[in-house]
Amino acid sequence: MPGTQDDDAPRGVPTLHDVARLAGVSIKTVSEVVNRTGRVAAATAARVESAIASIGYQPNLSARRLRTGRTGVVGLAVPELSLSGYFNELSAAVVRIAAERGLTVLIEQTGGTREGELRALRGPRRSVMDGLLINAVALDEQDVQDLGPLGPTVVLGERRLGPQLDHVTFGNEEAARLVTEHLLGLGRRHILVLTGDPAVSASAARRLAGHHQALAAAGLAPAAGLVRVVAVWDHAAGYRHVVEAHRGGPSFDAVLAVNDSLALGALRALHDLGVDVPGTVAVAGIDDVVDARFSHPRLTTVDPHRDVLAELAVRTLTERIADRRRPGAVHEIEAHLRVRGSTLASAEPPG
Amino acid sequence: MPGTQDDDAPRGVPTLHDVARLAGVSIKTVSEVVNRTGRVAAATAARVESAIASIGYQPNLSARRLRTGRTGVVGLAVPELSLSGYFNELSAAVVRIAAERGLTVLIEQTGGTREGELRALRGPRRSVMDGLLINAVALDEQDVQDLGPLGPTVVLGERRLGPQLDHVTFGNEEAARLVTEHLLGLGRRHILVLTGDPAVSASAARRLAGHHQALAAAGLAPAAGLVRVVAVWDHAAGYRHVVEAHRGGPSFDAVLAVNDSLALGALRALHDLGVDVPGTVAVAGIDDVVDARFSHPRLTTVDPHRDVLAELAVRTLTERIADRRRPGAVHEIEAHLRVRGSTLASAEPPG
DNA sequence: ATGAAAGCGCTAACAT
DNA sequence: ATGTTAGCGCTTTCAT
Numbered sequence: 001m002p003g004t005q006d007d008d009a010p011r012g013v014p015t016l017h018d019v020a021r022l023a024g025v026s027i028k029t030v031s032e033v034v035n036r037t038g039r040v041a042a043a044t045a046a047r048v049e050s051a052i053a054s055i056g057y058q059p060n061l062s063a064r065r066l067r068t069g070r071t072g073v074v075g076l077a078v079p080e081l082s083l084s085g086y087f088n089e090l091s092a093a094v095v096r097i098a099a100e101r102g103l104t105v106l107i108e109q110t111g112g113t114r115e116g117e118l119r120a121l122r123g124p125r126r127s128v129m130d131g132l133l134i135n136a137v138a139l140d141e142q143d144v145q146d147l148g149p150l151g152p153t154v155v156l157g158e159r160r161l162g163p164q165l166d167h168v169t170f171g172n173e174e175a176a177r178l179v180t181e182h183l184l185g186l187g188r189r190h191i192l193v194l195t196g197d198p199a200v201s202a203s204a205a206r207r208l209a210g211h212h213q214a215l216a217a218a219g220l221a222p223a224a225g226l227v228r229v230v231a232v233w234d235h236a237a238g239y240r241h242v243v244e245a246h247r248g249g250p251s252f253d254a255v256l257a258v259n260d261s262l263a264l265g266a267l268r269a270l271h272d273l274g275v276d277v278p279g280t281v282a283v284a285g286i287d288d289v290v291d292a293r294f295s296h297p298r299l300t301t302v303d304p305h306r307d308v309l310a311e312l313a314v315r316t317l318t319e320r321i322a323d324r325r326r327p328g329a330v331h332e333i334e335a336h337l338r339v340r341g342s343t344l345a346s347a348e349p350p351g
Numbered sequence: 352m353p354g355t356q357d358d359d360a361p362r363g364v365p366t367l368h369d370v371a372r373l374a375g376v377s378i379k380t381v382s383e384v385v386n387r388t389g390r391v392a393a394a395t396a397a398r399v400e401s402a403i404a405s406i407g408y409q410p411n412l413s414a415r416r417l418r419t420g421r422t423g424v425v426g427l428a429v430p431e432l433s434l435s436g437y438f439n440e441l442s443a444a445v446v447r448i449a450a451e452r453g454l455t456v457l458i459e460q461t462g463g464t465r466e467g468e469l470r471a472l473r474g475p476r477r478s479v480m481d482g483l484l485i486n487a488v489a490l491d492e493q494d495v496q497d498l499g500p501l502g503p504t505v506v507l508g509e510r511r512l513g514p515q516l517d518h519v520t521f522g523n524e525e526a527a528r529l530v531t532e533h534l535l536g537l538g539r540r541h542i543l544v545l546t547g548d549p550a551v552s553a554s555a556a557r558r559l560a561g562h563h564q565a566l567a568a569a570g571l572a573p574a575a576g577l578v579r580v581v582a583v584w585d586h587a588a589g590y591r592h593v594v595e596a597h598r599g600g601p602s603f604d605a606v607l608a609v610n611d612s613l614a615l616g617a618l619r620a621l622h623d624l625g626v627d628v629p630g631t632v633a634v635a636g637i638d639d640v641v642d643a644r645f646s647h648p649r650l651t652t653v654d655p656h657r658d659v660l661a662e663l664a665v666r667t668l669t670e671r672i673a674d675r676r677r678p679g680a681v682h683e684i685e686a687h688l689r690v691r692g693s694t695l696a697s698a699e700p701p702g
Numbered sequence: 703a704t705g706a707a708a709g710c711g712c713t714a715a716c717a718t
Numbered sequence: 719a720t721g722t723t724a725g726c727g728c729t730t731t732c733a734t
Contacts, residue, residue, distance in 0.1 A: 028705065028706085029704060038704095040703070044704085
């Protein structure tokens with residue numbers, strides 16, 4: 001009985017077959033039109049194009065991936081997206097630059113923990129992405145060795161996680177050294193340091209190291225009572241620790257925070273305590289987040305050139321995806337000091 | 352010639368077949384063990400588990416998706432990730448809550464443009480995700496109708512984009528009304544308004560409407576010279592427009608900004624201009640970003656309860672994915688005023 | 703220049 | 719309780 005079968009059922013999402021049937025060609029031809037590969041007669045191509053438009057065909061990326069191994073999706077794993085301002089602005093830059101190259105970004109928050117980072121590096125999610133950018137803070141090289149081969153991966157931030165991986169790092173030591181030298185140059189000798197736990201965070205460890213180098217170069221030793229370790233690098237922690245340090249403990253004439261959120265919290269605390277900034281206490285951070293340029297006073301900090309980092313990271317990942325065999329590359333981005341009113345009154349506009 | 356063929360080549364990424372061969376079972380059994388579906392003898396399961404562990408098998412999500420139509424990936428489309436603080440914190444909340452439910456988030460920046468939002472709604476990327484959360488600001492209902500059926504979609508923010516879609520909205524009008532009433536209650540009568548273009552941004556339009564409602568309720572009309580339309584809702588725009596408004600144009604005793612970034616920029620500008628806040632000019636924003644609690648003075652604003660919004664959004668999307676047929680739901684989240692030092696000196700701690 | 707068909711890794715219906 | 723197999727939508731060799 002002819003006509004009984006539902007031969008041209010375009011029920012759900014349209015596929016290549018639907019387009020082919022409508023245009024009266026084979027699916028191969030449609031595929032070639034979609035991908036601009038092979039040569040298709042102009043007339044045929046036009047017919048296919050209009051069929052595509054008329055039923056609103058969109059290629060199924062999962063099927064394409066299954067066939068080609070490419071999705072156009074890359075992962076970005078960061079400790080946290082909004083606590084620090086830094087990862088927020090970094091993520092925005094990565095998403096923007098990836099989009100320029102036709103890539104979409106899948107974001108994962110690792111919580112800055114070893115487990116979280118391992119999951120990002122090796123979890124089943126990797127099978128939907130072409131490559132991964134990971135800002136690892138807790139992992140060490142041994143963890144990575146144990147994991148075995150990983151698929152295209154670029155490590156951001158400090159840790160060198162093994163020669164097989166690409167790294168785009170930022171001069172963490174240099175950043176802390178620059179700020180410390182600046183504070184010492186202003187005659188400050190009692191620097192309160194707000195840092196993450198160096199045993200947990202590689203970045204904290206490196207920044208602390210840079211700070212100590214600068215102190216040593218000036219013939220100074222770190223003051224035991226003036227280092228405060230925070231669990232979370234956010235405004236609230238900066239605020240709390242400065243209030244506590246002011247209440248008890250040795251007096252200080254400067255605050256050096258390992259990131260701007262801590263520094264901005266510190267700034268706010270000093271206001272509430274009635275301490276003059278920068279007169280009595282100078283404050284500096286690291287990261288140059290947007291709010292550092294609008295705080296009162298504006299915050300002296302170090303610019304990590306996130307845009308450069310994001311650009312380099314995406315490019316390195318793309319190259320790695322294209323050639324999995326080449327040796328791991330290491331790019332280091334130079335940091336620059338931004339002196340503002342929180343350390344130097346004359347750097348602040350009148351007001 | 353026997354032994355020539357590379358029969359057990361486990362070359363690349365391990366598959367179900369590799370596990371099955373190693374455990375001496377069929378791929379169906381492996382699949383059942385992986386998915387905890389059907390019943391598999393404990394001994395067999397154990398054998399399979401150890402095979403999985405030994406070769407580090409991870410399911411290929413693209414293949415699974417092709418078969419089942421599920422990836423565990425949801426999209427989040429926002430205008431911009433880092434300009435406003437709001438989307439940053441919202442994204443972080445969405446990523447966190449999605450992760451709790453075993454979902455990963457694919458982030459897209461639409462630039463707040465119609466094209467960008469259409470692309471997010473309908474582009475080929477949709478085929479790698481189970482559903483989409485979109486904070487649309489430029490799209491209207493007609494655009495969506497033209498697109499045809501869309502796949503699971505939850506719209507965040509203001510616009511009602513059609514009855515077939517789920518919406519999780521925030522009381523934009525109410526928010527602006529609350530702030531305006533607060534400013535009027537303080538005796539301020541000349542409110543400088545910093546807003547996005549209401550013709551472009553639905554949120555701006557609603558917030559402006561709420562502002563006008565409050566004015567009207569007090570028997571006041573909006574002052575023509577005191578509304579400044581910004582292109583980008585960021586700190587720099589807030590700063591620039593306040594400086595310009597102060598230089599020329601009618602004088603004002605309050606600033607109402609449609610978001611906190613603009614308000615924080617305004618705060619900074621007033622400092623530089625030597626204008627006392629809140630004495631001479633009161634400043635208020637909307638969004639309650641983290642920095643609003645650490646600025647000097649702290650910023651009066653409206654809390655949109657992002658965590659609640661994110662939670663509700665992810666839940667609604669999950670339900671929509673599970674049942675595509677049910678009618679569109681609309682959830683509206685109530686906004687709350689947070690009065691701080693930028694409008695009320697007594698709300699600021701001593702300092 | 704175009705078509706036919708194999709197969710990517712997986713799930714599930716169907717067999718045993 | 720376990721195995722066999724079709725087919726999801728796509729790209730791509732191999733024919734024509």
